[in-house]
Amino acid sequence: MEIIAGIFLIAGLFLLFVAAIGILRLPDFYSRLHASGLSETLGMVLCFIGLIIYEGFTFTSVKLLIIALFFFLANPIGTHVISRAAYRSGLKPWTRKGD
Amino acid sequence: MMKNNLAMTKNVKGSETKQFIVLSAVLFLLWVLLSGKMEAKLLGMGLAASLFSAWITMSLLRIPSVDRKSVYVAFDFPYVKYIVYWFWLFKEIVKANIDIAKVVLNPKLPINPQIVTFRRPMDNPLAHVTLANSITLTPGTVTVDVEGDLYVIHALTDGAAEGLEGGEGEMMKRVCALFNEEAPKGEEAKENHG
Structure with missing residues (x-):
């Protein structure tokens, strides 16, 4: 069980790492939002699955599940609010053609 | 009151x-x-x-x-269908995650950021919330703005932009079916500001 949990955690941490690389590599604010999307969806979920497997079926794992669900509902709202603020204040997205 | x-x-x-x-x-x-x-x-x-x-x-x-x-x-919607939809969405999120991870790790960085706009008339605001949230949750597409039924979406790659299919993708159809909304009648505005 601990080994399976470890595999999930490592997969999740790998995605978080990729997201960090993406934030550094991508050219502008909007495209960086996509990179952070990696960490906040699958990366986070894989970490939580790992923790739930490690914990077994207890109240703690149910609480972890509730946290994961809350993440899924609340996260896109945050991303949307940030990107809309940028869009409405007139930040132009970076494009290949304009380069 | x-x-x-x-x-x-x-x-x-x-x-x-x-x-x-x-x-x-x-x-x-x-x-x-x-x-x-x-x-x-x-x-x-x-x-x-x-x-x-x-x-x-x-x-x-x-x-x-x-x-x-x-x-x-607000809280009267088909619950079972909604949960089924989330399972389907989760599968899509996993696929999109792998795609974007590949793009980020690719030394050539094959991105083509673009703004995609489309109209998706739906009456129930919850349907709009579900659709906009789903688009943002799927890596590669972020809902930048929703005004009425006009969606402004930032897509990272050509593949992600095509996946939206100008508001006619499978995700939109599923959300419409979920909230019993009628399919829109023509006059979709698909504009790509490359």
């Missing part, structure tokens, strides 16, 4: 009794799960608190429709 009068004059879609029962049950379940204690006194307090919360939020959970002609009850 403006909101109450508003609800009286317009037609209310959905059952408030059903919402009250479901909301109280969900809140009580959450209470039990978070407290983890089974003493009668604590359970009674939890039940009272969840009933009170469900009652006091009733007027807040009447959401005016997009055309302002009717009012929707």
Whole structure:
């Protein structure tokens, strides 16, 4: 069980790492939002699955599940609010053609 | 009590009794799960608190429709279909995650950021929330703005932009079916500001 949990955690941490690389590599604010999307969806979920497997079926794992669900509902709202603020204040997205 | 009068004059879609029962049950379940204690006194307090919360939020959970002609009850939607939709969405999120991870790790960085706009007329604001949230949750696409039925979406790659199919993708169809919305009639505006 601990080994399976470890595999999930490592997969999740790998995605978080990729997201960090993406934030550094991508050219502008909007495209960086996509990179952070990696960490906040699958990366986070894989970490939580790992923790739930490690914990077994207890109240703690149910609480972890509730946290994961809350993440899924609340996260896109945050991303949307940030990107809309940028869009409405007139930040132009970076494009290949304009380069 | 403006909101109450508003609800009286317009037609209310959905059952408030059903919402009250479901909301109280969900809140009580959450209470039990978070407290983890089974003493009668604590359970009674939890039940009272969840009933009170469900009652006091009733007027807040009447959401005016997009055309302002009717009012929707927020927590009355097909629950089982909604959960099935989330499972399907999760599968899509996993696929999109792998795609974007590949793009980020590719030394050539094959991105083509673009703004995609489309119209998706739906009456129920909850359908708009679900669709916009789903688009943002799928890596590669972020909902930048929703004004009425006009979606402004930032897509990272050509593949992600094509996946939206100008508002005619599978995700939009599924959300429409979920909330029993009619399919839009022509006049879709698909513009790519490359």
